[in-house]
Amino acid sequence: MRRSKDIPVSLINLRIAVGETFGARRATVIEDANLTEKVLSSPTSRVSVDTTMAVWESLVCQTNSEDIGLISGSKIRLQLAGVLGYVMMNSSSLLVALEKLCVYQRLVASIIFCEVIPKGKVTRIEYTMQEEWKDNFRYTVDFTLSALVFMIRNCTVAAVSPLKVGFHFPKPANYKTYLELFELTEVEFGCDHSYITYSSIDLENKVSGSDGDMYKHFDAMLSSAGREHDRLNQYTRLVRKSIEKSIAAEAPKVEDIAQELGLSVRGLQVNLKNEGTTFQSILKTVRKELSIVQLKNRELNITDVAFLAGFSDISVFSRNFKKWTGLTPSEFKAEH
Known part of the structure; x- marks a missing residue:
């Protein structure tokens, strides 16, 4: 689970400082990334992924170093x-x-x-x-x-x-x-x-x-700190819990999860966006983690695991699992 403002400014300041040794100007990075010195000087501040990418792009442009x-x-x-x-x-x-x-x-x-x-x-x-x-x-x-x-x-x-x-x-x-x-x-x-x-x-x-x-x-x-982080990401946690409870043979739909939580689809999507994630991202993570854990269970075959992870088609499950881990379900099961 991650929040919309994901990156600590300590890491941003490190990157800017390294860039300065290669000729980048701090003031230009701040302007390019729409940052302020006030944000960068606060030890508890965090910035978004988009802002982080803007910092990288400014540094690469100024230093001409990939x-x-x-x-x-x-x-x-x-x-x-x-x-x-x-x-x-x-x-x-x-x-x-x-x-x-x-x-x-x-x-x-x-x-x-x-x-x-x-x-x-x-x-x-x-x-x-x-x-x-x-x-x-x-x-x-x-x-x-x-x-x-x-x-x-x-x-x-x-x-x-x-x-x-x-x-x-x-x-x-x-x-x-x-x-x-x-x-x-x-x-x-x-x-x-x-x-x-x-x-x-x-x-x-x-x-x-x-x-x-x-x-x-x-x-x-x-x-x-972990508990506080998760409290701030309550909708991510609730959606994950609902997906884990309802997934089997078919992946739950965002409409069903929103209804279960007493929210409109739009309302749920906005809350997840504010926490820096999406319904599809959470669903993908749950399916991947569940698949990895269950494939290590000797009592379950690959068909069983595909069902538990919300896949009705074994070939679709196998393609997704290979994308996640670099191994086919059979290869992973053999290794573990």
């Missing part, structure tokens, strides 16, 4: 993620820190979500866009993957680097910066999903300077 997202991500520090960052800094291992990031990423920025997928000796961090793809989302994907690689690299004394990094968009004309930033890591483009893979053993490394008592302290604060 790599600004990658470079900005390499400058990230966990403190910029607020209380989530402090929980990660005091986690017992890199894997625990990653798992916390996946559970609470909605508090930081959730235009793109990640999931930790253990695969024996390798652990894959897979990313899924929460909105229909636009070309300028590339800069956010670059920033997000670069940021994670450098956060992990900087929070342990061990030399932990990814085995492979993949981007779901086509290979850029100039991809030299990708190879330089990720050093010896294999980089590929045009994947089904953007992803990072690590050796599972590497992720068992302790986070440098972590403190168990501090972890408990910040984790309690993080849980409270």
